[in-house]
Amino acid sequence: MTTPMNDDEAELARLLAEAAPDPLEREALAEAHRQLEKDLLRLADPLPPADFVSSVMAKVEAEPRRVSAAEVRSAVLIAVVGLAASALAFVRSGASADGVALQLAQALVATREVLVGFGSGLAAVWRTAGLPLSVALAVVVMVTLVGLRRLVAPENSKVVA
């Protein structure tokens, strides 16, 4: 009794028949292919260089961390919930839109007065002690920049021999 051929077997038989119409020649070809397969199956993939994994991981570590979709979803959810809670608190406090606009206008006027006052004070100090003020400001800015640089990239602050 013969077993039915699957698609691959049928395809192989067809290819062999196409390549070698004569039955004896076909059998010889099939045998040559079987022998070749044995040799091919003995081949193995070579190992990559020993530092391969560490090199890949160094590149991976150098990559900026990608924000995942789940993190974006969480951020949007927090923002929406925060806004909704604020709106709810506003409505429940009984404040009207007119009252809010008035408070906003008052805050703007107060801010303007503070800024004008600060400018006047600064101008007065500049007139009386311009040079000491410039030096003091320059020192503050420099110290702040150096401090920030050390915080951001500590390796940049090392002294190279």
Add this chain to the structure above:
Amino acid sequence: MSLLGMTADTTQPWLDEVRRARRGDSSAFAALVRGLQRPVFGLCLRLLRSEAEATEVAQETFLRAYQHLERFDETRPFDLWVLTIARNLCLDILRRRQKVQTEDVEPHAPTLASHEPTSEELAMASQQRRSLEDAMATLSDDDREVLALYYVQKRTTKEIAVIMGVAPGTIMARLFRAREKLRTRMTQAEQGAA
């Protein structure tokens, strides 16, 4: 394995590591690299025939995989996804090579060794392997690729079809034609040596 021996493996051994890597666990990604470095590097080497380029492309493959880990479809095997990335990167390089008509290709035979060298049969086996590798090196990129995936990496025809982006029904014919070309080249080489 015979002429028609391999069956499909539907398990996904890398899924746990992929999920942990997605959550930012770099040790999980390192485990993925360790597990797949050999087939990825092997495929790159077979296609590019340059150890330096193969190393670079294999590293780039894992970097791309890491960058696009979120896009990986968990219903598909991770190793096939990575091999597809590697293949595409290799094909880009091969296309560029064809454009500039580069002919001086670095031989890779010394690195393609068997996994079971024995002292008694080493010389003969080594010679046979070398002949086979030399003959394989003369085949086209497509032929080398299909032979490497099927016989060296023991992939199924369905897996090869996924990696190469072709219909599974065409793989047997490709394999047969590649074997036939290989057999012809080896016969010619033997006759030339005699």
